Amino acid sequence: MKLLIKAPAKINLSLDVLYKRPDGYHEVEMVMTTIDLADRVELTLLDRDTIKINSQNRFVPDDHRNLAYQAALLLKERFNVKQGVSIMIEKMVPVAAGLAGGSSDAAAALRGLNKLWGLGLSLDELAELGAEIGSDVSFCVYGGTALATGRGEKIMQLPAPPTCWIVLAKPFIGVSTAEVYRKLNVNAVKHPDTKEMIKAIETNDFGKMCNEVGNVLEDVTLGLHPEVAQIKDQMQRFGADAVLMSGSGPTVFSLVEHDSRMHRIYNGLRGFCDQVFAVRMLGERHTLD
Ligand SMILES: C[C@](O)(CO)[C@H](O)COP(=O)(O)OP(=O)(O)OC[C@H]1O[C@@H](n2ccc(N)nc2=O)[C@H](O)[C@@H]1O
Numbered sequence: 001m002k003l004l005i006k007a008p009a010k011i012n013l014s015l016d017v018l019y020k021r022p023d024g025y026h027e028v029e030m031v032m033t034t035i036d037l038a039d040r041v042e043l044t045l046l047d048r049d050t051i052k053i054n055s056q057n058r059f060v061p062d063d064h065r066n067l068a069y070q071a072a073l074l075l076k077e078r079f080n081v082k083q084g085v086s087i088m089i090e091k092m093v094p095v096a097a098g099l100a101g102g103s104s105d106a107a108a109a110l111r112g113l114n115k116l117w118g119l120g121l122s123l124d125e126l127a128e129l130g131a132e133i134g135s136d137v138s139f140c141v142y143g144g145t146a147l148a149t150g151r152g153e154k155i156m157q158l159p160a161p162p163t164c165w166i167v168l169a170k171p172f173i174g175v176s177t178a179e180v181y182r183k184l185n186v187n188a189v190k191h192p193d194t195k196e197m198i199k200a201i202e203t204n205d206f207g208k209m210c211n212e213v214g215n216v217l218e219d220v221t222l223g224l225h226p227e228v229a230q231i232k233d234q235m236q237r238f239g240a241d242a243v244l245m246s247g248s249g250p251t252v253f254s255l256v257e258h259d260s261r262m263h264r265i266y267n268g269l270r271g272f273c274d275q276v277f278a279v280r281m282l283g284e285r286h287t288l289d
């Protein structure tokens with residue numbers, strides 16, 4: 001039996017860090033949304049009791065370090081599953097880019113194997129298991145738009161944001177999330193107003209959403225990689241309504257209302273960056289069927 005599942009990337013419309021916790025993680029407040037840029041995860045049940053993984057991407061590990069492998073192993077061990085699975089990942093989401101590609105592959109594996117192995121778990125139960133794999137996995141289990149708190153694993157669903165284009169540009173570098181958090185000085189940053197961002201989404205106010213974007217990790221990554229600032233400048237010059245780095249970066253995204261400006265930014269950035277995409281937000285949460 002085979003199942004093909006989409007694993008969409010996320011962007012952080014706002015990302016605030018409140019403080020560093022005794023366990024080493026940071027307490028966050030993030031407004032996140034899934035976008036129409038996705039890996040394809042194909043799950044095939046095997047007769048042999050083993051987990052195989054293959055992504056055909058030189059930046060992605062094809063072994064126990066792969067987050068989708070870890071998702072399969074977690075379900076297998078926790079629920080004593082004796083059947084094996086082969087996981088094929090067709091990577092479309094840039095790797096180590098601030099777009100939660102690996103976390104979304106893990107979430108897709110959780111949703112898909114729940115079905116293939118007949119485990120009957122709810123999305124809430126899968127999200128709780130996802131938190132054991134990584135901080136972004138719980139959000140990716142649900143998708144859609146949400147406020148994420150705690151270390152990112154406490155999810156409160158939000159309505160779909162106002163419709164607009166998202167133009168994403170990734171420079172020729174990858175970023176270590178752990179390093180960016182390590183270099184952050186929580187007391188020396190301008191904190192975004194999470195409540196106002198939520199209000200903008202709830203009232204479907206595109207202008208307000210653009211005013212409220214903010215990411216406290218941005219300055220850390222800009223300090224490490226000046227090319228991120230150059231991309232931000234270019235997007236602003238080409239007429240973006242708002243520009244922000246996603247997650248720990250280095251991907252930068254624009255929010256753009258009008259088609260003509262979207263084309264201008266997309267064409268202006270192409271060739272200058274490693275990868276450029278123009279996509280829509282997905283809005284809807286995943287369902288279990
Ligand atoms: C930057 C974001 O992607 C924004 O959505 C997330 O906060 C990070 O999510 P993630 O990559 O799933 O993070 P994890 O794999 O759980 O953690 C990677 C490393 O980032 C740091 N980390 C992560 C999340 C958090 N709330 N505080 C942290 O300090 C920790 O050093 C951790 O060892």
Ligand SMILES: Nc1ncnc2c1ncn2[C@@H]1O[C@H](COP(=O)(O)OP(=O)(O)OP(=O)(O)O)[C@@H](O)[C@H]1O
Pocket residue numbers: 059060061065066067068089094095096097098099100101102103105106136175177247248249
């Ligand atoms: N399925 C996977 N896809 C991509 N990377 C993976 C995967 N599994 C493990 N990894 C490892 O995780 C690292 C980070 O990859 P990922 O693309 O998820 O980063 P990211 O988008 O910055 O994540 P986040 O936004 O959650 O911090 C990669 O360098 C890779 O070694």
